[in-house]
Amino acid sequence: MSTPTADNFIEEFIVTDLENGKHDGRIHTRFPPEPNGYLHIGHAKAIVINFEIGKKFGGKTNLRMDDTNPTTEETHFVTNIENDIRWLGYEWEGETLYASNYFGELYQLALRLIDKGLAFVDDSTAEEIAAQKGDIDEPGTNSPFRDRTPAENRDLFERMKAGEFPDGSKVLRAKIDMAHPNLLLRDPVLYRIKHEAHHRTGDEWCIYPLYDFAHGQSDSIEGITHSLCSLEFRHHRDLYNWLIEALGIFPSRQIEFARMNVDYLITSKRRLKKLVEEGIVAGWDDPRMGTLAGMRRKGYPPAALRDFCLRTGVTKRDNQQEFGLLEHSVREVLNETADRYMAVLDPVKLVITNYPAGQSEILTAENNPQDESRGEREIPFSRELWVERSDYRKEPQNRKYFRMAPDKDVRLKAAYILHIEGHEEDADGNVTQINATYYPDSRSGNDTSGIKAKGTLHWVDAATAIDLEVRQYDKLFTDPTPMDHEDKDFMDFINPDSLKIITAKGEPALAQAKVGDTFQFLRMGYYTVDPDATEDKMVFNLTCGLKSSWKG
RNA sequence: AGACCCAUGGUGUAAUUGGCAACACAACAGAUUUUGGUUCUGUCGUUCAAGGUUCGAGUCCUUGUGGGUCUACCA
Numbered sequence: 001m002s003t004p005t006a007d008n009f010i011e012e013f014i015v016t017d018l019e020n021g022k023h024d025g026r027i028h029t030r031f032p033p034e035p036n037g038y039l040h041i042g043h044a045k046a047i048v049i050n051f052e053i054g055k056k057f058g059g060k061t062n063l064r065m066d067d068t069n070p071t072t073e074e075t076h077f078v079t080n081i082e083n084d085i086r087w088l089g090y091e092w093e094g095e096t097l098y099a100s101n102y103f104g105e106l107y108q109l110a111l112r113l114i115d116k117g118l119a120f121v122d123d124s125t126a127e128e129i130a131a132q133k134g135d136i137d138e139p140g141t142n143s144p145f146r147d148r149t150p151a152e153n154r155d156l157f158e159r160m161k162a163g164e165f166p167d168g169s170k171v172l173r174a175k176i177d178m179a180h181p182n183l184l185l186r187d188p189v190l191y192r193i194k195h196e197a198h199h200r201t202g203d204e205w206c207i208y209p210l211y212d213f214a215h216g217q218s219d220s221i222e223g224i225t226h227s228l229c230s231l232e233f234r235h236h237r238d239l240y241n242w243l244i245e246a247l248g249i250f251p252s253r254q255i256e257f258a259r260m261n262v263d264y265l266i267t268s269k270r271r272l273k274k275l276v277e278e279g280i281v282a283g284w285d286d287p288r289m290g291t292l293a294g295m296r297r298k299g300y301p302p303a304a305l306r307d308f309c310l311r312t313g314v315t316k317r318d319n320q321q322e323f324g325l326l327e328h329s330v331r332e333v334l335n336e337t338a339d340r341y342m343a344v345l346d347p348v349k350l351v352i353t354n355y356p357a358g359q360s361e362i363l364t365a366e367n368n369p370q371d372e373s374r375g376e377r378e379i380p381f382s383r384e385l386w387v388e389r390s391d392y393r394k395e396p397q398n399r400k401y402f403r404m405a406p407d408k409d410v411r412l413k414a415a416y417i418l419h420i421e422g423h424e425e426d427a428d429g430n431v432t433q434i435n436a437t438y439y440p441d442s443r444s445g446n447d448t449s450g451i452k453a454k455g456t457l458h459w460v461d462a463a464t465a466i467d468l469e470v471r472q473y474d475k476l477f478t479d480p481t482p483m484d485h486e487d488k489d490f491m492d493f494i495n496p497d498s499l500k501i502i503t504a505k506g507e508p509a510l511a512q513a514k515v516g517d518t519f520q521f522l523r524m525g526y527y528t529v530d531p532d533a534t535e536d537k538m539v540f541n542l543t544c545g546l547k548s549s550w551k552g
Numbered sequence: 553a554g555a556c557c558c559a560u561g562g563u564g565u566a567a568u569u570g571g572c573a574a575c576a577c578a579a580c581a582g583a584u585u586u587u588g589g590u591u592c593u594g595u596c597g598u599u600c601a602a603g604g605u606u607c608g609a610g611u612c613c614u615u616g617u618g619g620g621u622c623u624a625c626c627a
Binding site (some may be wrong): 008032033034036042066068069071072074125126129130133134135136137138140167169170171179180182183184186189191192193208210211212214215223231232233234235238256258263311312313314315316317318319320321322324325328329335342369371402403412413414417429443447453454455457458506520522523524535539545546548549550551552 | 553554555556557558559562563564565566576577578585586587588589590618620621622623624625626627
């Protein structure tokens, strides 16, 4: 089998490694979230990169919870993360792994470092350590505890583990170089004391490794060949490699790529949390949120998200993806998969004056013009219908206008051609009813009328229509990059009209829809059944509108 | 300001590693269409700057400029 061709700079590294026979041609990646929050679109990118590379090069991909901070981590986040990844369409190698699985091994590695004289126990306070760090253009100063002997350090560290010291009283630090240009290498803290229960190890430990003494070591323990992370970890790589060298452990290779930013979506956990806590959104799974749970609830198909992440590429450049590309991916999938139904979002009554009262008939309509195998469905039709208010104009219009107006001919989808006569209105000039006549010989499928109607409109039979609660979601912010304003807070850009709840009229077959089903409401957009739907009340969320080339 | 990273159309990503700057999205125009959807066709427009190396530079070198990251007992 020949090596696949590289599609980006990370894959180029991998291809080179493969060609050189590194790690016997083994490729192993991992997705390492901290279980302290919900996954969002940025995580989706990292998931796609890691899993797709694993797949493409015949490798494996682990799921590892980076759970080294007991203060912030909870088990229910783990379950959530697992669900989101599976929903996105990926299955990891074996069991879910945890950095906390390795606390014992990590402790032994720390001892090894101490014995080699490369780590020391420091009694300095956090403030003192910060002061010792120096500055970007000023070298740091050595800790007064830096020269303790390995024996003394080992004793102290063992007693830290035994719980002899209170939180904050001591830390374990690597002994590197307090004048190093990379601040991370100025004797970084490796272990801290936290008398706190961990979501998995309980009270077994009172010392916990920091990221830099857990992540890379976990990579090594798992035999991860390529440890892919975002650009902000670039400076950590020097420490990552220093520790591999010092410890003599499996040399995983860290490669950094640029995070993906998407217009109108924020990925900052703190800010997402604020939106939830201040009631700006209904929860972490609100369809307006950039969380995977939110996008799922909004009706975005996982295939669309994967496609989006793939087509935005992998580079080291700061990037800002247009929201339109995300929606393009969503529409591309839904156009093929979503059945078409009719629903009238802003209904106004239309009466066919020459259609006999009390008469009705059953018409058939294709479910999906892109896919004949989706079959047809039946739609009731009678004298009184609901049509879209915005499809009617009170004054006669020119030929560039295809919809309803006095004296216009329009086609009702899957039904007849109508001749619009006029309307009735209330004292305020609001249209209360549209009157029309129909051409009995213009029925869809056997139209012998010879009449050409340019416009085809959606409609619902009034007698059999069901009410639908429709949640019309719009962008949460009025600015594509609400965080990028130095003089303003992102909260200043909250869109006050990001959700409008309306009652629409839908064709009766819609009553059978199940949570998560996504449809195209003909001419209006894609809509998905919300979990709030009940037997008595259907609830639909707007997934994404349709493109429109009409400038009306 | 020290160190590190980055710079190609409106957006994002390519360019056989020094050889005609391409693709997607967006926008615009037209054709098709029982969704003003889909599909099809066309148009639009780019190598941050200045030097240098070279027959030839988006690619290599130098110097600028612009943007990003780093000074948590978070990850």
